Amino acid sequence: MLASQLLELLPQQWQLLLVILPLVSLLFLLHRSRNRSGSIRLPPGPWQLPILGNLHQIGPLAHRSLLALSKRHGPVMMLRLGMVQTVVLSSPEAAHEALKTHNVDCSGRSPSAGPRLLSYGYKDVIFSPYGEYVQEMRKLFILELLSRRRVQAACYARDAQAEKLVKNLTSIGTKPVLVPDYISATLDGIFGSFVFGGNRAAEKFKGQLVPVMNEAVDMLSSFSAEDFFANAAGCLFDHVTGIKAHRQRIFKKLDGFFEQVIEHYVNEDPTRKKLDDNCGSALVEELIDLWKKRNKITKDHVKAILMDTFVAGNDTSAITINWAMAELIRTTGNWPYPDGQINADGCHRPTLRYADSHVLAVGVSWPSGYHELSRRHPSAYICRRPRDMPTAKPSA
DSSP states (O other): OHHHHHHHHSOHHHHHHHHHHHHHHHHHHHHHHHHHHHSOOOOOOOOOBTTTBTGGGOOSSHHHHHHHHHHHHOSEEEEEETTEEEEEEOSHHHHHIIIIITTTTTOOOOOOHHHHHHTTTTOSSSSSOSSHHHHHHHHHIIIIISOHHHHHHHHHHHHHHHHHHHHHHHHHTTSOOOHHHHHHHHHHHHHHHHHHOSSHHHHHSTTTHHHHHHHHHHHHTSOOHHHHOOSHHHHHHHHHHTHHHHHHHHHHHHHHHHHHHHHHHHSSOTTSOOOOTTTOOOHHHHHHHHHHHOSSOOHHHHHHHHHHHHIIIIIHHHHHHHHHHHHHHHSTTOSSSOSOOBOHHHHTOSSOOGGGGGGBOTTOOHHHHHHHHHHHSOOOOOOOOOTTSOOOOOOO
């Protein structure tokens, strides 16, 4: 009786709305239940806050926080970091299935404000979305920039810098030293010879890039609000906190350095004396030649590839060597090879180079040492599956 009286008091359009609204709600619930029954079961995960998701559960050392969460929720778990849905794999089986079986589906990288800026709008190879462009640039790297001649030139530079490192450490004697500083200086010399060639340019730019690259690597390995909230709110937060201005300062330093290097080679006398065979031509010269010959290669591509070369080579090598030295000091005798017994053939050599590793005693294996280091300190892999790629269903 009361309901009929209320309907009579309401206008006709509101009466129609009261009839349609329950029907629409019922259809929505039916559609949602049908999609749930036919969709993929999502992995388990911890509870989430409305806006932050699981960001409040990630501490300063993200890998340790994720390890602690995976012990409670399993080797495959689902997190929501801000607006980003994230699947965390923490077992060898799950990682193998994602990175080997579904390699194409999981070959992309998560977009980030820092890498997007330093790669000049994803004109590099490391941070570019996987596709035809990355495949073409990889071919270019292998055929033009990583030829056999260039790899041999890098070996000569490595042997020379390693010999210099040993002499410097020997001259110090028993005094304590900061090993990472010497390793960084050695790698700076190796990649300086590889990128700038064995001429005066290598000495001219020596030591200038390391401080800038350290800042750039710190920025690339860190996250900002824009990475988790890809909207105006994240951009505004980074602007207020000064992160965006800090990114711009680092980018201007790095871009200014690359601009200086390119101008040095562009304005150099073309009739200058060629480098000796051991050093080979500079990588910058090869990139500039490609820039002049290919219409698709621009100056920004040259800068982005230079950034890739230093980030992928210098930083990763320094981290690996530093961790290896720390583990050798901390756990002497527990590695999968004996403690440096050298045959008599090797003892008579003034300098033992990498090419002479065959003279080491049976059982000494450089790859096995690197594999043991990777097992003790595995690296994290972050990827993003694009929307147009097929859905991967890990059995784990």
